Amino acid sequence: MKKQFYQEFNRSVYRETLANGLQVELLPMAGFNKTYAMMTTDFGSVDNHFVPYQETEPVQVPDGVAHFLEHKLFEKKDHDAFDLFGELGADSNAFTSFTQTSYLFSTTSRLKDNLQILLDFVQDPYFTEQSVQKEQGIIGQEIQMYDDDPSWRLYLGMLGNLYPHDPMHIDIAGTVDSISHITPEILMTCYRTFYQPSNMNLLVVGKLDPVAVMSWIKGNQEQKQFGLQEKPHRLFTLNDPAGQDVIPFRSLTMNVSRPKVMVGLRGIKRFDSGQDRLRYKLAIDLLLDMLLDDTSDNYLRLYDQGIIDDSFGYNLDMTRSFYFAYFSTNTDQQERFADEVMAILENADQELDQAADRFVGIKRAEIGRLVGLLDSPEAIGNRYGGELFARANLMDEILTMQTIELADLHQAAHDFINSQGMSVYQIVPHHQ
Template identity: 50%
Template sequence: MEKKNYEQLDETLYTETLSNGLSVTLLPKNGFHKTYGLFTTKYGSIDNQFVPLGKKEMIRVPDGIAHFLEHKMFEKEDGDVFNTFGKLGASANAFTSFTQTSYLFSSTSNVLENIETLLDFVQEPYFTEETVNKEKGIIAQEIQMYEDEPDWRLFFGILGNMYPKHPLHIDIAGTVDSIMDITADLLYESYETFYHPSNMNLFVVGKMDPEKMMQWIRDNQAKKEFPTAVAIKRHFPEETATDIKPFDSIEMPVQRAKSMIGIKGIGPVPKGKAALEYKTAMDLLLTLLVGPTSDNYLKLYDKGIIDDSFSYDFSLDRTFHFADIGGDAKDPAAFSTVIKEILLTAKESPELTEEKLTLVKKRMIGQVLQSLNSLEYIANQYSQQAYGEATLFDVVPIIEGITLNQLKVLAEEFMQEKHMSVFHILPKGDGEA
């Protein structure tokens, strides 16, 4: 078990890769009463084309199968796993994203028993055609609920414009039609391919004895047999700037229109620590340009072009990176026009000064330090593992090291009109040509 100290933050991280390939990370925080466990597989909604374990040919599975699999993992032949966690005094949950599926619990007691329950239920699948067909109706209702959610439609609308070929534009839960093609056999095939320990990581944070915890995990895994690990072959369509759809809109029964601008990252996604540096720099750049303390934000707010729904984000993960900026808009055309103008002139923006960068850095460092008081936040950040050896505890020195010139270069390279797209949601009856 390797031990790494972060003296600046007074944190110690314990890591080990077990003989079956499972990556385990422990972060003792004995000032807390709660312990939080997160068991994650690098399998998400975009992984819909792959070569199944033990086979040679690439297959295409129904959209939404990773999310469907997550739902079915809690149901076992002898009952519901939620009841088991409840009896042990724990609350449990799970979630599926574009690139991962995570199972979690939090508890103030019976921590070792809860860790064992977490490992055992995720590593013991049970599916039947009867239970699979029953679940289809439940998930179909969930899909229909999100189809009526304007903000959800806005986000996937801009993804559809930027990534028309890539599965990123497909709803994580799939469609009502696609989930009807899911079978127990397909679930087992997906499970066996992606739920191998070598494609998974376990993160535990909170009150614990790290030596005792790691031995408990080793003993649990030693009782189980797994096939030999093999590299997973996934396929994603090639994406270029010419695939981007510059504009689209839909009508929905909303009181106010909505607008979102997307900027698609073109070219290879940075890896390891470089990815964390890139994402941190982009977060700083967007905050300087349109953050709540920027002059741009205040002017647009005063003019009524934006309101409290305004938000911005930068996402970076396997095979994709993009920025999205949006919110409610009285005049969506004016909203998108002015935001694009801010982005396209970013390199010369009066917002990019040493003084303002220093202030934004201090604020961001404060937010990072405050977030370290949340076990859930720490665990969720670690589970992503998109940054190689770099961790959440490397963010503060990365923030400190970013220069104004770096941000200006990033603005010039990333903020290009050919990489941008706009999506509007309009009140019914106000459609645009």
């Protein structure tokens, strides 16, 4: 077990890759009573085309299978893992994204027992025809519920504009039709391929003794037999890595009281390492804050003119295969909002120069926000990106952020912002 001490924060991280390939990271937090654990597999909704474990021919599985598998792993022959956590007083949950599936719990007691439950239920699949059919109905209702959510439809619609020929434009949960084709055999094929320990990581943060916890995890894993380590052979590639297939504009009519509009920006830069990706992401985060946070001249001008309101927000989503930024608001001036945001982005260099005196303050504010998250085991766990950012944790983020200068924002703007990668999606009321 390797120990890395962060003198600036008086904290240490303990790391070890177990014999079966599972990457374990432990981050003890002195003086805390809560412990948060998250077990993640590098498998998400876009990974639907691959060569199965120890096979040679590729397969295409139905959309939504990663999310479906997340649901099914909790259910066993004679119990549900949620109930086991509940009996121990722990909160448990799971989520699936485009490129990962994570299982988690938080607890203030009986950490060993909860860790055993987490490791055991994730590593002990149980699928039957009857349980799969039952889950199809449950997830089908979930999909229909999100179909009625204007904010989700806005986000998904933008993905359809930015990646019209890639699996990201399909709901992570799939469609009612696609999940109807999921079988126990398909679930097991995906499980055997992507739930190998060598494709997973386990992060435990909060109140813990690293020596004892690592011993518990090793003891659990040594009692189990796993096949040969084999990295998943994914066949997902972007339809157009240059981003020339972006759809400039689409609109959807829904039962909403006010129009919703989103501007999206697709990035095409490729990265040599996880460290490069992290530094670039943090530079983009600062860039967007400089251009449009609620202390910027742009925000105040758009707010005063009634183009945006308190619903305005922006974010950068980054995964191992793609990344994009989006800006959204509720407004009756959809076209004006889109034009203003795109103009701000296209003139980012000038905007940065004009706001150069704000850079130090913006950077300090972001560092302060990140430092504040160090008091939350959940925040530390949820920000961990695994191999995406070369296993960097929140403390690594802060140290990297401290080294970013205004010139890095200019370079990031040059690499990221291009008119061809911009798109607009709006949702309008029926009466318009």
